[in-house]
Amino acid sequence: MKNLEKKIEELAAAIEKELIALRRDFHQNPELGFEEIETSRKVAAYLEKLGIEIKTGVGRTGVVGILQGDSPGPVIAFRADMDALPVTEKTGVEYASKIPGKMHACGHDGHTAILLATARVLSQLKSELKGTVKFIFQPAEEGPGGALPMIEDGVLTDPDVDAIFGLHLWPGFKVGEIGVGYGAIMAAPDQFTLKIRGRGGHGSAPHEAVDAITVAAQVINGLQHIISRQIAPTQPVVVTIGTIKGGYRHNIIADEVEMTGTVRTLSPAVRDEVPERMEEIIKGITSGFGADYELEYTKLYPPVINDQKMVDLVKEVANKVLGPDGVKIIKEPSMGGEDFSFYLEKVSGAFFRLGCSSGPETSYPLHHPKFNIDEKALLYGVKLFCNLAFSF
Structure with missing residues (x-):
């Protein structure tokens, strides 16, 4: 496993510039819920180049990638939300939104880039993968909700998903930290x-x-x-x-x-x-x-309720990737909502927070017109997902 962790580290580091470029491209071209036509096209094209089986139009504008390892085993899924918010950006960065009144103010651009890079790394390690990985690129998390339409379109079946994981870039934690909690963590x-x-x-x-x-x-x-x-x-x-x-x-x-x-x-x-x-x-x-x-x-989204065993697995993997000091236990849940909860009603899984702050410019709260991330956080997200795939 140590040798595998080293391979993941090297492969992920080699595409860090591409990872950041992907995130910035999505950031400049935000699309609202169920309008993610161009984003979905880019996601599908990227996965197709990797030789990954794809399904498009899942839950209207969602995309699913399926990577089968060379050996049989369980099915693990990772989810990234793709939609932006109706917010006018005020960050002043060179890669700011080109679309007036629309902005990735909740980090979904980063989530999408992280999952694409995860797909690239895992596709290069296909010969060592025992099982199947599903990459779920979901529309409309900000509303009216894209998780349920994707589930109704069979995203958790054919093949049946055994466990699912998701992350959210979080300015309340520093780069190199994650926050994970047991039981109900969002309302x-x-x-x-x-x-x-x-x-x-x-x-x-x-x-x-x-x-x-x-x-x-x-x-x-x-x-x-x-x-x-x-x-x-x-x-x-x-x-x-x-x-x-x-x-x-x-x-x-x-x-x-x-x-x-x-x-x-x-x-x-x-x-x-x-x-x-x-x-x-x-x-x-x-x-x-x-x-x-x-x-x-x-009634909109159910509460996000993490599975205990899957939280233990996230902690175990994060201890290796980030070190013990990088793993923070969420003791007080957020009263915000997340439609990742619909997946957790169907299969075991865990949702965790990925630290993205390193100073005042990256400490604005989610949905703020000046929200931005330290892009060093993206690589940690890729390494965590990749190691979770093999550990599960």
């Missing part, structure tokens, strides 16, 4: 739209109307009681009202208020409980004030 990011319907009237005669704005205020306060009084304090829950719209004029009592919000949970059981609690509270408050309501609750 289910569900959303809702709520309409409160009252009865309009003149501002001077509130007793003749049902004020949708004051009812909405009571509902907002009531919803926070779900967290503070109805869910166990050991269970993290977030209920956020993001927008509220209502009213016409300073002296008119509003007949309707519309609000939108998000609910974040880590437990599947609590996830099912929250909308029921919301309905009870909203119904009670609105009926008590003589108003009515309409609640539209949408």
